[in-house]
Amino acid sequence: MSETDAAWIDAALTSARPQAVGALLRYFRNLDTAEEAFQNASLRALKSWPQNGPPRDPPAWLIMVGRNAALDEVRRNRRQEPLPEDDHAISDLGNAEEEIAERLDGSHYRDDILRLLFICCHPDLPPTQQIALALRIVSGLTVKQIARAFLVGEAAMEQRITRAKARVGKAGVPFEAPGAVERSERLGAVAAMIYLIFNEGYSASGETAEIRKPLCEEAIRLARLLLRLFPSEPEIMGLTALLLLQHARAQARFGADGGLILLEDQDRSLWNRKLIAEGLALIDKAMRHHASRPYQIQAAIAALHSGAESPDQTDWKQIALLYGALEVMQPSPVVTLNRAVAVSKVEGPAVALAMIEPLAPRLAGYFHFFGVRGAFLMQLGRNEEARTAFDRAIALANTSAEAAHIRMHLDRLMRDSEPRGRRAGR
Amino acid sequence: MLYAILCYHDEDFVGSWSKEQDAAVMEKLAVVQEKLAGQDRLGPVARLLPTTAAITLRKDDPPLVLDGPYAETKEQLLGFYLVDCGNLDEALEVARDLGAANPGGAYEIRPVGMFAPGGLKP
Numbered sequence: 001m002s003e004t005d006a007a008w009i010d011a012a013l014t015s016a017r018p019q020a021v022g023a024l025l026r027y028f029r030n031l032d033t034a035e036e037a038f039q040n041a042s043l044r045a046l047k048s049w050p051q052n053g054p055p056r057d058p059p060a061w062l063i064m065v066g067r068n069a070a071l072d073e074v075r076r077n078r079r080q081e082p083l084p085e086d087d088h089a090i091s092d093l094g095n096a097e098e099e100i101a102e103r104l105d106g107s108h109y110r111d112d113i114l115r116l117l118f119i120c121c122h123p124d125l126p127p128t129q130q131i132a133l134a135l136r137i138v139s140g141l142t143v144k145q146i147a148r149a150f151l152v153g154e155a156a157m158e159q160r161i162t163r164a165k166a167r168v169g170k171a172g173v174p175f176e177a178p179g180a181v182e183r184s185e186r187l188g189a190v191a192a193m194i195y196l197i198f199n200e201g202y203s204a205s206g207e208t209a210e211i212r213k214p215l216c217e218e219a220i221r222l223a224r225l226l227l228r229l230f231p232s233e234p235e236i237m238g239l240t241a242l243l244l245l246q247h248a249r250a251q252a253r254f255g256a257d258g259g260l261i262l263l264e265d266q267d268r269s270l271w272n273r274k275l276i277a278e279g280l281a282l283i284d285k286a287m288r289h290h291a292s293r294p295y296q297i298q299a300a301i302a303a304l305h306s307g308a309e310s311p312d313q314t315d316w317k318q319i320a321l322l323y324g325a326l327e328v329m330q331p332s333p334v335v336t337l338n339r340a341v342a343v344s345k346v347e348g349p350a351v352a353l354a355m356i357e358p359l360a361p362r363l364a365g366y367f368h369f370f371g372v373r374g375a376f377l378m379q380l381g382r383n384e385e386a387r388t389a390f391d392r393a394i395a396l397a398n399t400s401a402e403a404a405h406i407r408m409h410l411d412r413l414m415r416d417s418e419p420r421g422r423r424a425g426r
Numbered sequence: 427m428l429y430a431i432l433c434y435h436d437e438d439f440v441g442s443w444s445k446e447q448d449a450a451v452m453e454k455l456a457v458v459q460e461k462l463a464g465q466d467r468l469g470p471v472a473r474l475l476p477t478t479a480a481i482t483l484r485k486d487d488p489p490l491v492l493d494g495p496y497a498e499t500k501e502q503l504l505g506f507y508l509v510d511c512g513n514l515d516e517a518l519e520v521a522r523d524l525g526a527a528n529p530g531g532a533y534e535i536r537p538v539g540m541f542a543p544g545g546l547k548p
């Protein structure tokens with residue numbers, strides 16, 4: 001098998017996986033059996049496809065072969081004796097493949113994929129387990145790859161996934177076709193889980209940023225998949241747009257030293273125009289539905305940033321309004337903090353500072369609160385108080401990049417607060 | 427005669443390419459395009475954004491706007507080339523060259539009835 005073949009088959013298996021494992025899960029009603037069946041089918045594909053050429057419909061082929069292999073397994077165990085290998089029948093599926101493909105074109109596979117994604121979002125599972133499970137089951141990443149992305153050992157990740165599977169198994173998987181309300185609830189849970197996957201990659205910094213970037217790409221792939229299944233859901237358009245617009249800045253977000261570069265300081269020529277174009281197209285589509293929800297609003301905010309050629313051309317007024325709308329839908333001190341940043345650009349730091357003062361008790365442990373507060377105070381010339389806020393921010397920083405950024409502010413404060421005479425004499 | 431070469435492929439599959447795989451395919455296609463351009467036979471070339479970005483306008487009365495691509499097919503229209511060819515054999519030749527650079531999926535080869543080059547700059 002040539003390298004191209006191997007790469008081709010790899011991509012085909014990855015893209016067929018959600019549909020195939022989803023269908024096998026519906027058939028066997030057991031996650032381990034479904035995964036094993038897919039694994040078996042994949043091994044046979046590696047053997048059969050280079051010889052016989054790729055099938056017209058890889059997911060249908062994999063479902064058919066996986067199902068047969070698993071049934072053989074059951075029969076073999078029952079008879080306690082091995083059946084003869086029958087690869088010939090498998091590579092010559094002919095009509096059977098077309099038949100099953102036809103059935104797949106129906107509504108089933110949409111719910112299959114949604115179910116597969118949904119069982120990963122079980123409310124009993126902590127977010128880290130949800131993500132790990134989805135990456136393993138839906139995306140088909142190896143435990144090693146997932147462990148690497150989470151920066152933990154392989155054994156620890158293996159354990160995490162096994163635990164998650166056990167919990168999902170105990171909870172029971174809902175197999176009946178969901179009703180409209182249930183489907184929309186599932187969709188919401190799955191969207192949140194995809195956003196979590198994205199954030200795992202997006203919130204990484206420094207050396208780990210490059211390692212974790214595939215998480216962002218995988219989240220985008222899943223979001224596009226979900227949107228293809230539910231093409232008229234404005235919130236899924238919003239989610240996909242949000243991920244695309246944020247990921248479009250990936251190349252500009254970190255300096256050569258791994259330090260975080262804030263939006264206003266980024267080299268905008270490094271932004272990925274193709275991803276931005278796709279994100280904007282999706283927002284345009286979503287807006288037509290007049291059903292604004294949080295992902296769409298966040299995407300619209302990201303779009304306004306993407307549309308500004310330079311930071312001073314940013315439409316802060318519109319951004320402040322959008323944060324206001326988000327605040328109504330999803331009241332949270334963090335959203336208010338973000339709105340205050342936009343307001344500070346329009347109405348000045350005094351108004352913005354007054355907005356965030358009441359948040360202090362709830363954000364007492366939040367790095368960004370003190371970073372933002374310090375910045376407002378600095379703009380108002382209240383340097384002593386600004387320094388106190390920045391010191392607090394550094395103490396709360398989650399990453400060295402965050403701390404380094406605040407230290408930059410502190411350095412600026414130091415310079416500015418030095419007596420003029422001394423500076424001139426330097 | 428101008429021929430449109432319409433590129434159909436499984437979007438999920440193309441979307442599963444790694445960045446390196448995608449770049450490698452584009453590079454190989456560029457070689458074919460450069461050859462055609464050198465012979466002054468290459469017209470506009472487009473790679474379309476995913477079908478998730480598509481909207482369909484049904485020209486009913488009143489017109490109906492639908493989310494998604496026009497046709498729900500296993501393989502989707504992902505892009506097109508316009509190429510000047512002496513005859514169908516030549517057009518097939520070009521499609522075969524493109525197909526060797528980017529295997530999988532299908533090309534629909536359609537003679538062009540009317541072509542207005544327009545004034546768009548890339």
